[in-house]
Amino acid sequence: MGSRWTVERVLGLAPDAGAGRAARALARPRQWSALGSNESLVWGRCQGSAREPYQVTVDLNGPAFRCTCPSRKQPCKHGLALLLMWAANDGTVADLDAAADFAQAWAHDRAERSARAAARESGGAPDPEAQARRVAERESLMSAGLDEFERWLFDLVRQGLAGVRRQPPSFWDAAAARLVDAQVPGLAERVRTMGSAVHVRPDWAQYLLAQLGRWYLAVRAWRRRAALPVSTMGDLRAVLGWSRRQDEVLAGERTRDRWWVVGLSQEEDERLLSQRTWLYGEETGEVAVLLDFAAAGGALRVPQVLGSVLDVELALYPGSPPRRALLADEPVVGTGSGYPAPTTVLGAFDLAASWQAGNPWLSRIPMTLGAVTVVPGPGDTDGAVLVDVDDTALVLAPDTDIWPLLAVSGGHRIDLFGEWYDGHLHPCSLASDGRLVSV
Known part of the structure; x- marks a missing residue:
């Protein structure tokens, strides 16, 4: 089977040139362990930035790739590197024919999903016992991962927040990778992005503390999931990254x-x-x-x-x-034209407060403001605000291009819609002459 694969064909699967270059650099057996292959699978463990090696499997019938690394690319550099080694060695990477446990489990899950899809296409009903078993297995995996994440949070706070700016990117990537392994990708993404936020945000300390509180709240809420209302459980699943079909x-x-x-x-x-x-x-x-x-x-x-x-x-x-x-x-x-219910700045914050009280993990809040004036800051874009009829001001996001707002409004009051997050309003549209204009 290896003869059908060439380096060029494998690299043709790379999502971008960078992934291809990184895969070439990783395609060296000394960076791998537990390598093996059979007629349908190739598997191995690759040591990355996380404490534990990444588990990598390739299904040759697709090909399909599975890796426990936190990369959002598909296939990632580890999967490509494994397939490169297999193809270069004429269809083998080692003498192990018995698939590793993680490779067997993934292949079994793929086979089950294919069977369920075939059953749905033929009108067959899903097996409720199998569904319940899969849910229980995932919940057990998530619980173990969140228990470990809680210990990581305690260690971080115990050591003091000031020290996190001295941590390398691998500090955050490793914690995120363990959450991915535990099938908590939503929380993993929030942890990973914090690695850059603590270096680029001037308010990094306050921001980090607030996010740590939300992460810990998610851990505690998960343990009480059986007692949560349906709406709160929906919010929790969204922040953890447990998607719905x-x-x-x-x-x-x-x-x-x-x-x-x-x-x-x-x-x-x-x-x-x-x-x-x-x-x-x-x-x-x-x-x-x-x-x-x-x-x-x-x-x-x-x-x-x-x-x-x-x-x-x-x-x-x-x-x-x-x-x-x-x-x-x-x-x-x-x-249609205009906005259904524009309000003042304080009215918008009253509504936002009620929404955030119901969902503490809510990060983007829609706001419709009526009769506001765009007021530039001292640097044209820095510190620009919206001022409503009550002379209450709302800060615009620093990256807002206010010139389209000023050009369309002509300095007059306008109705405006935007998203409030990270302490600023990010405009999306405004009403002008009976129509909505994107900004």
Whole structure:
């Protein structure tokens, strides 16, 4: 089987040139242990920045890759390096034919998922006992990982926060990798990003302390999960990174309304484009957000038009407001103008406080402000604020380009929608001449 693979073919699977170069550097047996292969699998352990070696498996029938490292790239450099070694050695990496436990478990899970998918396609019902067993196994793994994470938090606080700025990136990456191993990827991502935040944020100490409190709260809440309300458990699963299947969400709570598309917010990195589409219910007054994802450079599956109105039923994820949602059917798209319920700065903070009281892990809060004036700071962009009719000011994010705001508003009062996070407002859209303009 190895003859079908060449270095060029393996590197052709790399998500980018950097991953290919890193894989070449790792494709040396001295950096690996427990190497082995059989007719369908290649496996091994690679020592990385974490305390324990990463467990790497490649299913040759895909190929499909699985690695316990925290990388978001797929395949990661470890999986590519393992396949490079296997291909270069004519289809072997060692004399071990009995697959390692981690490789066997992953292959078994893949086979089970394939069987379940085939059963769904043929109309077969899922096995409830098997589902319950899988949930129990995951909960046990997560509990062990969160217990270890709690000890890590205690050690960090005991040693003092001042010392964390002297820690290398591996300090945060190793903790995140262990959470990934425990199937807690959402919390792992928050821990990993803290490694840079403590060096670039001027308020790093206050920010770190606040995040440590939220992380510890998640650990404690997980231990009381059986007693939590459904909405709180939904919030907890979101912060831990235990995602829900779309069919599960579509089978749950729904609500129909005419939904105003009042704000779009996009983020893009080297591999992923994501968009949050904020909706306001015309009749219910509820707030919901649609999350869309696409490969970098690709198109979003469900692009929405700012200022449009969607007559559609939404399937709501379990959780506290503002809630994530899915389109439950094909929307009837109309047009609208303005915002349903603009408010003052203090009114917006009252609503934000009630939302955050219900979900302490809420990081992005939608705000619709009415009749605000854009006031530049001393450096045109530094310290720019919005001032409402009560002369209450709200700080704009430092990276806000205020010139489009000033150009459209002409210095007059405007209605504006944005996301509040990290202590600043990040504008998304404003109302001008009866229409919404993206900013």
